[in-house]
Amino acid sequence: MPVLALILAFFIVLALDFRSLLKTNHKVRTWIIYFGLLSIGFLMSLLQAIDKAPPSPVVLIEKVVRMFIN
Numbered sequence: 001m002p003v004l005a006l007i008l009a010f011f012i013v014l015a016l017d018f019r020s021l022l023k024t025n026h027k028v029r030t031w032i033i034y035f036g037l038l039s040i041g042f043l044m045s046l047l048q049a050i051d052k053a054p055p056s057p058v059v060l061i062e063k064v065v066r067m068f069i070n
Contacts, residue, residue: 002049003046003049003050006042006045006046006049010038010041010042013038014038017034021034
């Protein structure tokens with residue numbers, strides 16, 4: 001049930017923003033940024049709704065540093 005509510009909420013946000021997205025001058029860049037942020041937000045919310053904690057940024061930074069050191 002929480003996942004369906006989450007999907008519905010994101011579709012409502014998309015519907016509310018759609019008119020202003022069509023009026024922008026830099027359409028491609030705006031659409032890429034908007035849907036990128038919306039996708040990241042949806043993914044983070046989905047992971048929290050299904051009780052899967054997203055990985056901490058510290059873990060990612062540690063993996064990148066270790067990759068360069070080794």
